[in-house]
Amino acid sequence: MTTANDVLAALQSAFPGVIEEAKVGPERQLWATIKPDRIVDVCKYLRDNHSFDHYTGAVGVDKIDEGLFEVTEMLASHGAHQVVALLKVKTKRDGPSVKSLTGLFWNANWYEREIWEMLGINFEGHPELYPLLLPDELVGVWPWRKDFKGYPDYNTAERAIERLTAEGYTEYSIPPTEAEVKAGTVQKERPKYPTFREREEMEIKGESEMILHMGPQHAVVPGPFLLDILVDGERVKKAFLDVGYIHKGIEKILENRTYMQGIPITDRLCYMASLTNNEAYCGAVERLLGIEAPERAQYIRIILEELSRIQSHLLGTAEFLTLIASAVYSPFLYMIIDREDVLTCIESVTGARINHSFVRFGGVRNDLPDGFKDMTLDTLKMIREKTEEYKELFLSDSIYRKRMEGVGVLSPHDARRLGVSGPPLRASDTPYDMRREDPYLLYKDLDFDVITRKEGDSKARVEVRLDEIFESCYIIEQCLDQIPSGPIMAEGIPKKIKPEPGEAYYRVEDHRGEMGFFVVSDGSDKPVKVKARGPVYAYMQALPPLLEGVYIADVVAIAGSMDACTSEVDR
Amino acid sequence: MGISDVIPLPVAVDKELEKWTIWGRPLTDVWFTTTEKIHEIIEMGPIKNVLNWGRKNSLWFLMQPMGCCGVEMLVFGCPHYDCDRFGIFPRATPRQVDVMIISGYITRKYLPAIKNLWEEIPEPKWVMAIGECAISGGPFYDSYNIINDTSKFFPIDVFVPGCPPRPEKFIEGFRELQEKIKRREDKRGY
Numbered sequence: 001m002t003t004a005n006d007v008l009a010a011l012q013s014a015f016p017g018v019i020e021e022a023k024v025g026p027e028r029q030l031w032a033t034i035k036p037d038r039i040v041d042v043c044k045y046l047r048d049n050h051s052f053d054h055y056t057g058a059v060g061v062d063k064i065d066e067g068l069f070e071v072t073e074m075l076a077s078h079g080a081h082q083v084v085a086l087l088k089v090k091t092k093r094d095g096p097s098v099k100s101l102t103g104l105f106w107n108a109n110w111y112e113r114e115i116w117e118m119l120g121i122n123f124e125g126h127p128e129l130y131p132l133l134l135p136d137e138l139v140g141v142w143p144w145r146k147d148f149k150g151y152p153d154y155n156t157a158e159r160a161i162e163r164l165t166a167e168g169y170t171e172y173s174i175p176p177t178e179a180e181v182k183a184g185t186v187q188k189e190r191p192k193y194p195t196f197r198e199r200e201e202m203e204i205k206g207e208s209e210m211i212l213h214m215g216p217q218h219a220v221v222p223g224p225f226l227l228d229i230l231v232d233g234e235r236v237k238k239a240f241l242d243v244g245y246i247h248k249g250i251e252k253i254l255e256n257r258t259y260m261q262g263i264p265i266t267d268r269l270c271y272m273a274s275l276t277n278n279e280a281y282c283g284a285v286e287r288l289l290g291i292e293a294p295e296r297a298q299y300i301r302i303i304l305e306e307l308s309r310i311q312s313h314l315l316g317t318a319e320f321l322t323l324i325a326s327a328v329y330s331p332f333l334y335m336i337i338d339r340e341d342v343l344t345c346i347e348s349v350t351g352a353r354i355n356h357s358f359v360r361f362g363g364v365r366n367d368l369p370d371g372f373k374d375m376t377l378d379t380l381k382m383i384r385e386k387t388e389e390y391k392e393l394f395l396s397d398s399i400y401r402k403r404m405e406g407v408g409v410l411s412p413h414d415a416r417r418l419g420v421s422g423p424p425l426r427a428s429d430t431p432y433d434m435r436r437e438d439p440y441l442l443y444k445d446l447d448f449d450v451i452t453r454k455e456g457d458s459k460a461r462v463e464v465r466l467d468e469i470f471e472s473c474y475i476i477e478q479c480l481d482q483i484p485s486g487p488i489m490a491e492g493i494p495k496k497i498k499p500e501p502g503e504a505y506y507r508v509e510d511h512r513g514e515m516g517f518f519v520v521s522d523g524s525d526k527p528v529k530v531k532a533r534g535p536v537y538a539y540m541q542a543l544p545p546l547l548e549g550v551y552i553a554d555v556v557a558i559a560g561s562m563d564a565c566t567s568e569v570d571r
Numbered sequence: 572m573g574i575s576d577v578i579p580l581p582v583a584v585d586k587e588l589e590k591w592t593i594w595g596r597p598l599t600d601v602w603f604t605t606t607e608k609i610h611e612i613i614e615m616g617p618i619k620n621v622l623n624w625g626r627k628n629s630l631w632f633l634m635q636p637m638g639c640c641g642v643e644m645l646v647f648g649c650p651h652y653d654c655d656r657f658g659i660f661p662r663a664t665p666r667q668v669d670v671m672i673i674s675g676y677i678t679r680k681y682l683p684a685i686k687n688l689w690e691e692i693p694e695p696k697w698v699m700a701i702g703e704c705a706i707s708g709g710p711f712y713d714s715y716n717i718i719n720d721t722s723k724f725f726p727i728d729v730f731v732p733g734c735p736p737r738p739e740k741f742i743e744g745f746r747e748l749q750e751k752i753k754r755r756e757d758k759r760g761y
Contacts, residue, residue: 217685223636247678249711249716272642319645336646336649336651339646340646354639354735
């Protein structure tokens with residue numbers, strides 16, 4: 001079994017003098033600072049020789065005191081071992097530039113684009129350094145830099161200018177004020193790049209081709225995003241995705257809140273998975289503080305997170321069914337009714353329906369109420385019966401099968417290369433589940449199966465979700481049996497949390513895939529940087545290549561089966 | 572408008588007709604009226620109450636989830652809360668709806684798109700701001716990309732606070748809108 005020490009020793013012998021400093025953190029994490037000119041070689045070596053084939057993401061940190069930017073590349077493996085390599089590259093603050101990893105890992109594309117538009121770090125060799133989340137007027141402002149002066153911006157609406165276009169639509173633009181121009185919070189000159197519309201129009205080659213817009217508001221999308229497909233007849237030639245319509249700048253906001261105030265913001269990252277988001281954030285901060293939640297609190301967290309997984313999968317499947325055909329509209333309504341019962345169980349503990357803010361650093365907010373066990377067991381029994389019924393209702397339906405089988409097939413190799421995780425990856429015959437792979441909380445003591453399917457098509461992705469509901473029920477039943485009595489908060493946690501300077505990365509299995517939080521502390525009561533590495537961000541990036549060559553009618557079946565959440569993509 | 576504008580008549584006949592009256596009003600006024608005139612008559616009379624009674628009992632809303640409130644909006648349209656009993660029904664396209672719900676944060680990038688949606692909705696139409704984000708920016712009030720004051724851009728009739736409001740609160744908001752329509756106190760004055 002490979003450990004972080006093995007990897008570090010191998011790196012030091014293969015690249016003498018390249019690793020400037022290194023340490024092996026808890027939970028098989030390898031932290032290393034690499035010389036900027038050799039980062040691509042080091043990553044290539046790790047990918048080819050130590051099966052670090054899962055590019056998890058990149059984080060850009062603005063170290064304004066040292067006059068540096070730090071880019072941390074996060075690499076992991078799809079099941080070969082559990083080591084996470086966090087490789088840091090430092091670059092000067094004026095004229096920052098690092099080498100791009102897009103040549104090695106296909107999915108590095110979006111992560112690097114995001115760092116470029118937010119921090120202004122240039123990535124040498126990146127094929128398309130265009131803005132991803134920001135509107136055009138904010139590009140060149142670099143809002144995530146620490147010296148960005150446009151934060152907080154209270155008076156945006158008062159400055160909006162209304163004008164009527166030639167087509168008769170009202171358009172709004174928000175011009176910069178003189179003070180902003182003087183302070184440098186708006187761009188002096190927009191970086192030169194073609195806009196989204198220009199880029200997609202460049203791809204039109206023949207007379208028979210046209211672009212079909214789906215969105216930003218469209219019946220199929222779970223939130224506003226723009227999916228443009230270039231069609232030739234009935235076939236999709238190329239798909240273009242524009243996200244960022246609800247970009248809220250959560251990571252910037254988290255930097256300006258204390259650690260405790262950050263918990264409600266992480267709820268709103270993805271409202272279907274607010275408990276796991278809390279868990280990931282609190283877990284990362286717990287590692288900074290060096291504390292661990294008591295056993296009872298960990299069980300409570302598992303119970304609630306698994307209940308939350310059930311409701312998320314029910315709603316995800318339900319939404320998907322409305323998209324593909326109205327013939328299966330009834331299961332949608334039934335599933336929503338069942339979901340209400342699950343929500344009632346969660347609500348009896350947390351007091352909220354979707355945004356819970358329940359997990360605390362070193363524990364949970366409150367204990368389980370009386371009668372929770374009986375109520376939950378009844379609900380789980382009902383959910384099992386109903387889920388069996390749904391599987392019979394539509395998974396065995398011949399029309400549904402014809403519509404879904406062989407549509408949007410993602411081969412195991414492609415799924416790993418595109419960087420998807422969660423149910424879409426497990427549907428492509430890869431048993432990659434954080435609960436089993438990198439067990440957090442007390443999952444290592446619990447018995448459950450990692451559901452996989454061989455087909456990798458849209459039908460398999462839905463099946464995986466439905467089967468995971470059974471596994472979640474089984475996990476909750478075990479927890480309810482095993483849960484000990486005891487405290488629900490670790491002792492000696494101050495009200496005002498000031499972790500030691502350092503970094504922590506903590507990943508959990510979200511309902512949709514791998515969710516990780518990267519928190520950097522400088523010893524004050526506010527984090528320097530919080531990076532949320534979400535699973536849906538990775539799915540969405542993988543969507544355009546998946547849509548190439550399919551029929552227009554199948555676009556909905558494929559995009560829907562991914563169970564996306566725009567709020568988490570945009571953050 | 573004179574009769575001779577429509578039917579070619581000798582001038583003498585036209586002059587004669589203009590003298591005729593019906594119920595004390597010039598005949599030409601009653602025969603040849605315009606949509607605006609019908610509107611004026613409806614606006615004044617009690618017939619408007621009948622129209623508004625119909626409108627308030629079939630408020631179809633646009634299914635346009637934007638944030639956390641979008642999930643509650645979805646649930647609001649489903650059997651457990653059963654908005655259908657008030658004549659409220661979710662639709663997926665702006666061409667078929669009466670009410671637009673702003674169910675989340677409006678960003679600089681999304682503002683033009685949502686404005687287009689609003690303009691695509693046929694009259695009569697109403698707009699509701701649901702959730703803290705749509706009212707004041709909510710937890711993201713200090714973001715660099717959020718429009719805090721939605722009411723600058725949309726004639727919002729009902730604000731429903733909450734983060735997110737429960738589906739019961741949605742029902743309360745719609746009942747409030749129905750009352751406003753009934754009392755003719757809505758922003759656009761239907």
